[in-house]
Amino acid sequence: MRNIIVISMFFLVTNVSLSWEIKLVKQISFNENVSAILVTGSFAVLEDGTLIFADIKDQNNQLKLFNEDGKLLKAWAKFGPGPEEFGGLASLDYQSPYLAVLDAGKQCVHVFEKLQNYEFKKIGQVPAWEASNLINIYDRYILIGGYIVSPRGQKYALFMRDFNGKETKYILPLENRFGTSSASDYKKIFEKVSGFQQNDWFCRWGNTVFYVSGVRLKIVKVDLRTKKIDFFGHAPNNFRPLEMDKQTKYNLMQPGMGKKVGEDLLTKFSFVGGIFADKDIVGVIYANREKKIGGELYFVPYLQIYDHFGKLCHEQKLAEVFSEETFFPLYYKKESRLLYLLSITSSPAAIIYKIYKFSINP
Numbered sequence: 516m517r518n519i520i521v522i523s524m525f526f527l528v529t530n531v532s533l534s535w536e537i538k539l540v541k542q543i544s545f546n547e548n549v550s551a552i553l554v555t556g557s558f559a560v561l562e563d564g565t566l567i568f569a570d571i572k573d574q575n576n577q578l579k580l581f582n583e584d585g586k587l588l589k590a591w592a593k594f595g596p597g598p599e600e601f602g603g604l605a606s607l608d609y610q611s612p613y614l615a616v617l618d619a620g621k622q623c624v625h626v627f628e629k630l631q632n633y634e635f636k637k638i639g640q641v642p643a644w645e646a647s648n649l650i651n652i653y654d655r656y657i658l659i660g661g662y663i664v665s666p667r668g669q670k671y672a673l674f675m676r677d678f679n680g681k682e683t684k685y686i687l688p689l690e691n692r693f694g695t696s697s698a699s700d701y702k703k704i705f706e707k708v709s710g711f712q713q714n715d716w717f718c719r720w721g722n723t724v725f726y727v728s729g730v731r732l733k734i735v736k737v738d739l740r741t742k743k744i745d746f747f748g749h750a751p752n753n754f755r756p757l758e759m760d761k762q763t764k765y766n767l768m769q770p771g772m773g774k775k776v777g778e779d780l781l782t783k784f785s786f787v788g789g790i791f792a793d794k795d796i797v798g799v800i801y802a803n804r805e806k807k808i809g810g811e812l813y814f815v816p817y818l819q820i821y822d823h824f825g826k827l828c829h830e831q832k833l834a835e836v837f838s839e840e841t842f843f844p845l846y847y848k849k850e851s852r853l854l855y856l857l858s859i860t861s862s863p864a865a866i867i868y869k870i871y872k873f874s875i876n877p
Contacts, residue, residue: 565582571604608652623640623642715729786814786842788814797822813839815833818832
């Protein structure tokens with residue numbers, strides 16, 4: 516009996532002491548000639564590792580595919596009014612075999628099915644005039660971040676529509692957006708952060724959506740079947756949530772001093788830069804502007820890993836990565852636990868993009 520107890524205690528201690536290994540396995544750079552024409556904030560990764568970007572400033576509104584050596588493989592799509600053309604690229608998502616592309620100009624989501632040899636066939640178009648954020652594919656629905664009011668008058672920050680745009684389902688009430696459980700708590704935070712441009716992030720695993728705002732390290736967990744909403748998240752000591760008083764907001768809007776106030780806010784506070792999930796874990800990225808290179812300050816990402824019940828399993832700084840942006844566009848290959856982070860910096864000649872590819876192992 517004593518041996519059984521000793522063995523049980525050994526496995527308990529061993530399990531508790533296990534640490535996660537977050538390993539940088541590859542850096543993907545793009546030559547400056549390509550980077551000069553690539554302006555993006557969203558990308559995805561195909562099954563074979565090919566990277567697909569939405570080039571939001573390309574005059575032809577093209578999607579561009581690169582291999583893991585940073586070589587351009589293909590550019591496709593066209594700007595125009597036609598059903599097969601784009602009016603203004605925004606974010607995208609790929610969940611095999613479907614590619615969804617948010618078109619800000621036409622206020623819709625184009626849905627494609629991937630064929631062979633990097634060919635994509637359009638199979639649907641989803642109205643999305645309420646969209647102001649990311650999109651994510653869920654079975655044959657598109658999860659859309661934005662602002663929408665239901666027929667009953669309730670406000671939502673996340674909703675979804677089927678591939679043909681015939682059905683709308685309301686997912687996350689606006690009052691829960693900051694990880695808050697009431698309208699009054701939501702209003703308190705909103706008053707502190709409104710006026711400062713921010714991004715919210717969400718991802719899903721199975722029938723569960725995980726959502727986090729860009730200014731609070733509080734994860735919202737939504738069961739798509741039952742509509743049950745839970746909250747979790749641990750803000751460490753180095754996470755400084757954005758808070759502005761009325762005077763700061765006023766100064767931020769003044770032409771003569773707004774830029775300096777904005778720079779001070781970027782350095783003083785922390786920002787959430789992305790979220791991802793698989794069958795076991797939820798990962799969230801937050802960023803602090805703390806890396807100094809040649810007199811300039813850059814944002815460095817920190818990673819937290821939780822289980823689906825909200826237990827914090829691991830956290831660390833991803834010291835290799837830095838960016839000029841508060842957010843880190845990411846793509847997560849759930850089955851192989853490969854995390855791709857995009858950093859954005861600039862030179863006098865171009866915007867410079869670099870992909871950092873990490874493996875995540877318990």
